[in-house]
Amino acid sequence: MHYDVIVVGAGAAGAVAATRISEDPMRSVLLLEAGPHYPTASQMPADLLNGNDNSYFAHDWGYEATANVAGRVVPLPAGQVVGGSSAVNTAIALRGVPEDYDEWAALGNDEWSWEKVLPYFRRLENDLDFDDEFHGRDGPIPIRRHREEELAPVQAAFLRAMRALGYEEAADNNHPQSTGLGLHPMNKIEGRRMSVAICYVEPARKRPNFTIKGDCRVRRIIFDGERATGLEVEAGAGTETITGDRIVISSGAIGTPAILMRSGVGPADHLRELHIDVVRDLPGVGENLDDHPMLGVTFIAKQGMLERSDPVVQVTYRYTSSGGEERNDMQLMPVSQIPTRSGSLLFAIGAVIYRQKTRGRLTLKSADPRVAPHIDERFLEADEDVRRLVEGVRMALDVGSHPEFDELADGVRSPDTAVVLDDEALAEWCKRVASSGFHPSCTAKMAPAGDPMGVVDQHLRVRGFDNLFVADASVMPRCPRANIHLTSVMIGERAGEWLREGPSTTQ
């Protein structure tokens, strides 16, 4: 079978791009996904619908990352299902700040300035709380903020404690100038996660020109010279070849660089080590891995005060670290409940760096598509990152010891008092336990031709190919100062428009 456009990966960006391209009835579009396809919400298992908690296991790739120089291995969840990580995530629907996108533009990608991306952030949403020049009312994804009476006990205590301590408040965290304490905008309605599978793919699935295939894992891209002609796909027990005029890789910040490298597009020396034929030497593939390192100060919960069903996150405090040069470089985020092996519940106040100084990298361990890549996060190698996380931990301890938490907390579980009393020990603790905020990104960054580490141009075309594109979190030059689902959907919207309207002429 031959298609006009094939999109590989039905996640936050790929599902959206494919759906938008298929609005042109004259284009045949194939959306390929390694995980299952549940065509309607009524057929989806509970873990994909429950927006009050993440789904970590039932539809997950099971990736692991090396977090730090000491080699600590941490889980790096990523959705494997139509909907991708959009279908398993916390449903926080936060935009980056305008400076994030203006930075992308300043790096040579002028199509991605705040002014240029705002219409797409508006297009993707139906904001049920705000109606003004910054918010959309007609888009597929409904967004609302919890009301205070809907907050889980830990979230409500955090809000009250922060207010009592005098922290600044934000009426709307998606206002471009917002900073401070606020109820998270969320793509969750009555507890149901409104993923791209539900909001984009389901309403479009019956279009005659739109084919969605689940349980199809792409092994590699097939090339004829420097033109991508098709894909080698594992489906059922066998392997088949599917051809297309234009191919869009949207397999996420881990899957996309892995597919490119397996196909011979990546750092030539690394590919040769693995006996992969080099189609094009692109040293930037897999480099520049960005994320949001985080850790939680955990508290022992008093018996019977928390429920496993408490929504995991509803509130956040977006702030600029003391002495920080960049606005909103940090967040403090209460986590309502964390189950332990014994069955008791903990809760946490997480400190998250939204502008880390270091970058990681992703390399292949093997040319075999069944072997996961090596993901090296390199968290907290910069003193500035350690300093900010230590400050965040001290703030979390301060808030958590406020009387508003007396009813809930039976003391701090971690870090130990001895560690808290010693600045150096606390810094070491942060380096040891910092983990991923689940926002891997930037591993196939867009950049102008002069940047040797660029992988795609600003119209998302892979360097050196006229019919191969990448559209997902991997094209971000830098991770925005927000959870990145909404930005990934925005990227899908833009890719969808460009590929629907025809190839862009700008290289």
Ligand SMILES: Cc1cc2nc3c(=O)[nH]c(=O)nc-3n(C[C@H](O)[C@H](O)[C@H](O)COP(=O)(O)OP(=O)(O)OC[C@H]3O[C@@H](n4cnc5c(N)ncnc54)[C@H](O)[C@@H]3O)c2cc1C
């Ligand atoms: C547990 C969790 C919680 C999160 N919470 C939030 C949150 O609350 N708010 C927020 O903003 N962000 C959150 N994120 C991050 C956010 O969901 C992702 O950053 C975003 O979905 C990335 O979009 P993407 O299109 O790049 O990749 P994905 O959405 O991950 O989609 C990639 C798709 O490609 C498929 N794929 C990969 N390889 C292949 C292959 N070889 N063949 C075929 N298909 C393939 C995958 O199965 C997947 O469906 C969370 C992430 C996780 C994992």
